[in-house]
Amino acid sequence: MILHKLTTSPFKDLNLQNCLQRLADNDGILLSQDAVYAVMHQDISHKLSQLSGKVFMLKEDAEARGVLVNEYIQTINYGGFVELTLKFNKVVSW
Amino acid sequence: MSDSNTLAIINQSAPYGNSNGQESLDMAMAMSNFAQDVSLFFIEDGVLQLLSKQTPANIDAKAYHKTFPALEFYDIDNIYVCKQSLESRGIKVSELCVDITLIELHELPTLLTCQQHVMSF
Numbered sequence: 748m749i750l751h752k753l754t755t756s757p758f759k760d761l762n763l764q765n766c767l768q769r770l771a772d773n774d775g776i777l778l779s780q781d782a783v784y785a786v787m788h789q790d791i792s793h794k795l796s797q798l799s800g801k802v803f804m805l806k807e808d809a810e811a812r813g814v815l816v817n818e819y820i821q822t823i824n825y826g827g828f829v830e831l832t833l834k835f836n837k838v839v840s841w
Numbered sequence: 842m843s844d845s846n847t848l849a850i851i852n853q854s855a856p857y858g859n860s861n862g863q864e865s866l867d868m869a870m871a872m873s874n875f876a877q878d879v880s881l882f883f884i885e886d887g888v889l890q891l892l893s894k895q896t897p898a899n900i901d902a903k904a905y906h907k908t909f910p911a912l913e914f915y916d917i918d919n920i921y922v923c924k925q926s927l928e929s930r931g932i933k934v935s936e937l938c939v940d941i942t943l944i945e946l947h948e949l950p951t952l953l954t955c956q957q958h959v960m961s962f
Contacts, residue, residue: 752860754867755858756855756886757947758885758886758929758930759855759885759886776887780857780887781855781857781858784855784889784930787930787931787932788929788930789931793922794954806899807899807900808900810896810897810899811857811893811895811897811898811899811900811902812855812856812857812892812895812897813890813892813895813896824860829920
């Protein structure tokens, strides 16, 4: 049960693409900082929609950037972020 | 006054992830204060700086995008935005916070050749 933490824009580097290729069944993905722009990336947004229930996004970072949230992504605040890191037994940052 | 220098500033970074966007805007305004003819180019993630719906208060960042509409008072009227970068991010021109000129991918080099100086952020 790994939480994959992403912080950079998928238009800028391949971290999220690389992460998506190495996802186990009950792993989670946390989009924070510039990674929230993933929802604007057609291919990635489609792949994320197939992982509904396991994709999380930091609300403050999304609001700051004017990013609209899709229904398959759960928004959390910083407090929720901490809880998330406790729920998964490992956190991998990309 | 000799004819003023022409300076192109290329923005390719998203806002808030790093300080490139803010620094680039400060540079543009500073240079225009010294009667330099400044043109701004927004490509790739740089176009994200122009979204009007940004509310960065909760991450303790400045909403510097509010300054873009004021650039005309700094005689900065040439704001070019890459059409393909907007399309690949699903952004419509109506979602931007300032009036811009859309450019195709290949137009960037031609527009840059007539600029005396180019800076990239």
